[in-house]
Amino acid sequence: MPELVFFSGTMDCGKSTLALQIGHNRSARGLQGVIFTRDDRAGEGKLSSRLGLVTDAVEAEEGMDLYGNIVDRVSRGGRVDYVIVDEAQFLAPDQIDQLARVVDDLKLDVFAFGITTDFRTKLFPGSQRLIELADRIEALQVEALCWCGARATHNARTVGGVMVVEGEQVVVGDVDRPATEIGYEVLCRRHHRRRMTSAAAHAGALSPDVLPVSAG
Numbered sequence: 183m184p185e186l187v188f189f190s191g192t193m194d195c196g197k198s199t200l201a202l203q204i205g206h207n208r209s210a211r212g213l214q215g216v217i218f219t220r221d222d223r224a225g226e227g228k229l230s231s232r233l234g235l236v237t238d239a240v241e242a243e244e245g246m247d248l249y250g251n252i253v254d255r256v257s258r259g260g261r262v263d264y265v266i267v268d269e270a271q272f273l274a275p276d277q278i279d280q281l282a283r284v285v286d287d288l289k290l291d292v293f294a295f296g297i298t299t300d301f302r303t304k305l306f307p308g309s310q311r312l313i314e315l316a317d318r319i320e321a322l323q324v325e326a327l328c329w330c331g332a333r334a335t336h337n338a339r340t341v342g343g344v345m346v347v348e349g350e351q352v353v354v355g356d357v358d359r360p361a362t363e364i365g366y367e368v369l370c371r372r373h374h375r376r377r378m379t380s381a382a383a384h385a386g387a388l389s390p391d392v393l394p395v396s397a398g
């Protein structure tokens with residue numbers, strides 16, 4: 183049975199790498215897929231992984247009918263065996279409904295990859311709809327880690343090196359950006375709640391306030 187699968191996790195947990203691997207393994211066996219993405223860091227119409235691999239993709243622009251796009255390809259004689267969607271959190275809810283229709287009406291597997299929640303710990307609309315509609319939700323096996331060593335479950339945004347909890351939901355960016363820019367860091371829930379990024383933890387450790395004080 184074809185499925186709509188949502189591979190979800192934090193930033194930097196290997197989603198794009200897995201998307202590329204799934205595409206590679208299928209094309210190695212002669213299958214033909216359509217790869218959609220939206221606002222990849224590498225630029226329009228690209229699906230890129232931090233491991234250095236990148237492939238061409240169809241930019242799933244705002245308002246684009248993803249079901250219609252696949253039907254057009256097939257009706258023009260094209261072959262489509264499966265669909266991959268990266269950065270699926272950026273899609274509109276009705277585009278996720280269109281992906282579900284690709285599975286149900288066209289009988290194709292759709293593999294969607296995206297982060298579940300934003301820097302405020304709120305669901306992205308596209309991810310919410312995927313959670314509502316997916317046949318399966320898969321967590322990535324190689325977990326990203328918080329600076330404390332716990333599994334990272336949340337995404338923090340930093341501006342000038344300081345964690346923020348207000349701002350636009352969508353700001354394309356990356357982890358490990360210079361402290362002067364808007365950046366992201368993955369954290370466990372405890373440290374996300376305390377707004378304690380690795381820089382804040384490091385500064386706290388150096389602060390005289392937290393140095394051991396002798397009793398005498």
Ligand SMILES: Nc1ncnc2c1ncn2[C@@H]1O[C@H](COP(=O)(O)OP(=O)(O)O)[C@@H](O)[C@H]1O
Nearest residue numbers: 192193194195196197198199200230231232233
């Ligand atoms: N130099 C490296 N050596 C080995 N693995 C790396 C290296 N750089 C990044 N990675 C792996 O790539 C993962 C990020 O992959 P990517 O597909 O870009 O993530 P996502 O799409 O989830 O943001 C990291 O969690 C890490 O496991």
Ligand SMILES: Cc1cn([C@H]2C[C@H](O)[C@@H](COP(=O)(O)O)O2)c(=O)[nH]c1=O
Nearest residue numbers: 193194297300301337351352353354355
């Ligand atoms: C948390 C968060 C992230 N983003 C952006 C930042 C990146 O461009 C993508 C995530 O890409 P990745 O391949 O999973 O690392 O999402 C955002 O716009 N808003 C956020 O709150």
